[in-house]
Amino acid sequence: CDARGMIWAANAALERLHGAPVEGLRLPALFCARSMPQAAHEAELAPGGERRWRGLLAAGALEVPVEVRAQPLPAAAGIAGATFVFGELPVTGESVESARLEQAMVLEHAPVGIVVTLPHLVKSCNPRMAHMLGYEPDQLVGRDPCEFFLSRPQYEAFMEEAIRVLTAGELFEKAEIQLRRIDGSLIWCRIRAKAVDMTSREAGTIWILEDVTETRQVLREVQAIMTNASIGIFFTRKRVITRANSSFDRMFGYAQDEAIGSLTRIFYPDDQAFADFGAQAYAVLGQGKPFQAENTLVRKDGTPMWARLIGYAINSEDPAQGTIWMIEDRTRQKRDEEALRNALLENQAILDNAVLGIAVVENGRTLRCNRKMEELFGYPGGAIDGASVRALYPDLETWAAARRQTRCDFMSGRVHMAEYQLARRDGTRFWARLSGRPFDMAERSGRSVWLIDDVTDQREAADALRRARDELEVRVEERTAELAGANRRLQAEIVERRQAEARVHHMAYHDALTGLPNRALLSERLDRAMLAARRDGRKLALMFIDLDRFKTINDSLGHLTGDHLLKEVANRLCRVVRAVDTVARLGGDEFVVLVPGVRGLEECALVGEKIIAAMAEPVRFEGRNLHISPSIGICLYPDDGEDVESLMRKADSAMYHAKASGRNNYQFFAENMNVAAARHFELETSLRGALERGEFTLFYQPIVCTRDRRVHGMEVLLRWRRPGHGLVAPDDFIPMLEENGLIVAVGEWVIRTACEQAMAWQRAGLAPVPLAVNLSARQFMHRGLIDAIRRTLDETGLAPSMLEFEITETALMQHGRQTLETLAQISNMGIRLSIDDFGTGYSSLAYLKRFPVHKIKIDRAFVRDLESSSEDRAIVAAIMALAGSLQLTVVAEGVETQAQLALLREHGCALAQGYLFAKPDEAGRAAQMLA
């Protein structure tokens, strides 16, 4: 034994005596209860010196008196301890009796079954034995032990084994055997037996049976736990592995039982770790507490393993008896935990440093959020955690709408993304972009995670951008509109310019009044037409048209009428000719028709007739019928000329010829016409300068009373003293003066000269008679006429009553209101008026009444044949009657014979004029008639 009484080693005799292994037990445990205290005392004292003492050694259920000699271990052994030698003491009679009593007590109360058998017979048993097998103690005695075995063969095999041991004088021991109880149930027993006399079976055998059914069950359960436990379980004694389960082997990579007997040092990387762990663990275990730790251990292959260890001392009083360890390989969990921890750390780092607000929300409350989120909303750290999400919204309505939309998105498996205006803690608002999704899509109404980004700046930037873009668009639109306007104006200007150009071009090539091509365009077309005619071998006709009496109409009825007439003529000409023909106006009343592609004169004649026919219809204007007729001159290309100039000249000559031929007809050019035309041209040329050169002179013809031939007045008649040609009669040059307009100036000269002459005659003391001056229609219509008359009368000093004007009936009839006004002005001045050539113009009585005339002059055509023509006499009579009813004085013109004079007198005509009395004569001779 060591110094504390622990048995290190024992011989077989001791164990036989004791009836069980003793190694590892403490010395007192070998003794029965009564001797234990002394044994413990002696064991403590033993290392001190040699000692002897007596006690009762426990031998199964028996007590064997022994003398114990204790001898301290020699110092050479190196450890403190002692050797104990047990000597069995002989049993005395007194001691036999007391021993018997003691034994009876032991048998009665022994916790184990004790039975003494003879061959095939139970001799005696203690109550425990009978109880174990379900019998009453006396029921068991006398029975064949075979009954307690499961079968006879089992019994016999058992007995054979036992007898072999028992007869050798040894203790028979059977750890487990199954026996049958009286009720048939089975129990497991541990059996030890000793022959009373090893040499004689008949002396009997003492059997000690221990019911280990429960223990065995516990052991089996423990074994099952050991085998099936997923954690490693191992037992140690003195840190030596005594037992281990398969999970342990798997965990450390050992083969089955390979680690048994090894020091647990094999788990540790080094001796220090082994020692440290031992120190910690056994300090705790020694206090009877379980020891828990997590350590890095080493597997058989040297790889580290993170293990959780829980150790228990089997006997907390004496941990050295052994420990049981449960070990769990937590390497993977550790790794997972590490990974998880790292992930959590990473997440935390992300959360802490995220530029977005991040929050976890559940049931409308923020469970957690990061710093950024708190910053965004202006809350101190942790203030949002646990708070209602509602507080982050500016109003209930926005919050409710956001909730509704979120629920809708989550239920549809969508992430909710939207922008809301949220509220900071201080009430200010900002725009945030929210992105939320359920933690677990399977649990959509559960926890959700939200990212919140302050997008106020972005929105403001976007707004600013949008505004800038809108402004830009507006500016672009305005600019575009401006440009479009400018473009429109430009286009309009271009169009205007083009129109102006077109107008200018048109004006350059067209007559402004009628819109017909003018001389220039006619020349071009004529050129082209000649070219075409030359190519096609055909002819073309050029027709010059002059309107007869147009100038008279124009002067007498005014420009408006003249213009209207010209336009109407232009229209009629255009209607009459073909589309390929050209109608042009050269100016005044001169028109030209270019007819290309004519075959001969007949065709031209046809065109000429059509033109004459078209003009026959009177032109209606301002309630008046205007009669017009054309004089047409025609020439042909190439027959009459091969260039523009000569064709124009020749057509012009032909036209004059037509005029000379009585108007309202057409004439083809003939070579001799050139001579007439040349003469006409020459005449007109010399006429133009006649007034300036003083070539005009006045003749005077008296108007006399038919009764007494007394001179009543003088008619003033114009004469042209054309150098080299003598006196030219008015009929030969007055139409030309009217045509070229010189009549106005010449007419004024006539009035002035006549007035001066009258004054001269008066001054000469001659009988004052009124002078009758002819006014042509054109002269009459001239607006300066009244002023010129007034001025002349003023300047010459002639009394208006000494002046008369003669106007032809035709001129009078063509005039409208303006005529009346002019006549009224003349009349109002005190100048008398007479109607010349009366009878030629179909004047009606009613018509004449409108004019302030005083005289009518019967045209000499009616006077000429008065004697022979009853018709003319009737006309003269009618005129006389008419004049009488209107109280007008009548003058008969062209009276050449006495008979005519007589007839006129007969008809009551008071005044007459004619060669019968005097021819027109120059002032000097005419004055003689006044003397």
Ligand SMILES: Nc1nc2c(ncn2[C@@H]2O[C@@H]3COP(=O)(O)O[C@H]4[C@@H](O)[C@H](n5cnc6c(=O)[nH]c(N)nc65)O[C@@H]4COP(=O)(O)O[C@H]3[C@H]2O)c(=O)[nH]1
């Ligand atoms: N056969 C014939 N003839 C006679 C007789 N008695 C007079 N005559 C002519 O008859 C014309 C009368 O003038 P009128 O009818 O006014 O016709 C005038 C008048 O209309 C116009 N005339 C003459 N002088 C002027 C003038 O100063 N101004 C204007 N506008 N016209 C004028 O010229 C016309 C012709 O004038 P004249 O050649 O001078 O012709 C004159 C005159 O010489 C006669 O017994 N027998």
